[in-house]
Amino acid sequence: MVYLMCKKLSICMIGFGNAGRAFCKMLLGQQAKIKNAYDYEVIVNTISTRSKGTLYDPEGVDIGRALREIEDFGRFSEDNPQLIQISSQEAIKNSKAQVLIELSTLSIKDGQPAISHIEAAIENAMHVITANKGPIAWDYKRLKGLADEKGLSLLYETVVLDGAPVFNMVRDNLPGCEVLAFKGIVNSTTNFIMEEMESGSDFDTALKEAQIRGFAESDPSLDIDGWDAVGKTAALINVIMDGSVTPMDIERTGISHITAQDLKDAKAKGGKIKLLCEGYREGNSIKGKVYPGFVSNNDIFSNVDSTTSMLSITTDLMGEICIVERNPEIEQTAYGVFSDMLTLVKRLVKNK
């Protein structure tokens, strides 16, 4: 009998909602390829949730079973031998995993509990991947500092435009460039609602449709009042413009006051209304704002429809470039986490 030894990468997941489950499905499909390419076996040894229970097995949770249980019962089964009773904070410490994947429910108003999950992970010498914008919007510089001190990675590509490269692109592929400003359409729900209203639907019906299709936040005010876009704007300012802001520093106007008549007026003027976000320099400070703005039909932003998102980045040396995530599904959120995981594996391979 021949044993082929390969390295293990163990993951502790906090949160097992749509994105977490889609990540696990992607991981199942790609595990063999990763082993082949990098000689790493990736296992999930902990899945901790707020309301569905917590699974733990140092040899690896049975992901297939976990996915089936959620599908069948909406929570992990009492019969599951990997089920344990433990808080998320304890689960992180208990996991002794190498990586925390933070996918807990967002509180954009203070970035918690995600921030304390990340602190706990770093204390326990774990690398961190977060799909949660809260920590990057509220506390990026400090958390990055904590990770750097211990030689750990803090990765967060999913925070804006899911797995479409935004943060990684600016860091890796625009060397020598300074980001002077950015402008984007980064919230699908508001984009979708205003489009539906333009086509004659009313606000509530459009919102319900976005919720059924799964891209609206469970608390609609997070989308409608601009909080989601504000969180992303703050995260972008903190990372790609080297700023130090929180969501409270971003000027915020939502879309709840926008009427069908406003959209008709915009159409008559040859355009649309879109919820835009911007980051820009003003003197020595960096400002951010989120607002419903007029976009001409001739502008490339005008065809950023439905769940499509776009971010335009203006730099000193490379002028203006845009990145578009076109018609994403939940798999594209999962890929953001997955790509951060591969980035981490590649770093580990290099440093070994």
Place this chain on the structure above:
Amino acid sequence: MVYLMCKKLSICMIGFGNAGRAFCKMLLGQQAKIKNAYDYEVIVNTISTRSKGTLYDPEGVDIGRALREIEDFGRFSEDNPQLIQISSQEAIKNSKAQVLIELSTLSIKDGQPAISHIEAAIENAMHVITANKGPIAWDYKRLKGLADEKGLSLLYETVVLDGAPVFNMVRDNLPGCEVLAFKGIVNSTTNFIMEEMESGSDFDTALKEAQIRGFAESDPSLDIDGWDAVGKTAALINVIMDGSVTPMDIERTGISHITAQDLKDAKAKGGKIKLLCEGYREGNSIKGKVYPGFVSNNDIFSNVDSTTSMLSITTDLMGEICIVERNPEIEQTAYGVFSDMLTLVKRLVKNK
């Protein structure tokens, strides 16, 4: 007196047209920053041209003077003490530089003389940066193999969408993804001409305007007959789809048969005609085509206007993402070369 020693990176430039001169201006402006960030002093020790003369100085050509001479006389002055008489092939060998920057006039019909310049550089243990699409469209796999054998870098970000990250983004920031297909608007001249014709201008006036503004190829058929787009399509297939094609394998239809009436008809149908390029899989083979196609006004491609370019990439795991280079000038071509140079400096710093 204190001497601060820092490492030198010496460059041999072949070609000193608009892009080469813009690169040199950018380098002059950024030299101090590079020294500061990476402890490397970048010097150009050779500028070899076909018709303007050749400059050489092992301690570094006086770039400021070279730029002024071209501006004043259209060629290097006979009084310039750095002027030498030498062919481009000899200049590469003679330079003993660490990097070749290949910016010679393109022959898209065979990729020469750029390919033999690159071969000469690799033989002389030089890293290669090419802004010339010929070598990547005609001979990528072989040249990459030659460079790899000697542990040298072959960089070519500028070939598609100037300095907007395309090749680097796919390589670095879409880990685990396979590119299934791509579609793009990658030739500014044809895009500009059809737009001008749509607004009532005739073909020849529009072409002249593109030539005056400096983005048309000197031989108009390279743009009009689709050769430029074909070269970029072949380069994309070879690199991001791991194919092995030459420009001759790409199905090619130019825009010379497009009439004002065709554009009017497209407008009446709610769209425009754009010169599109595509790469896609068909069974086990990878195909490419360049053709003027109808684009609906609701499609994000429809607002890719004037000199703006866009490339959409469809992947297995990340769905569809697009990268847009908006309203570039010659500085954005120069930045492509500059960013490759910084990529190389970063690699050298890591490996030292």
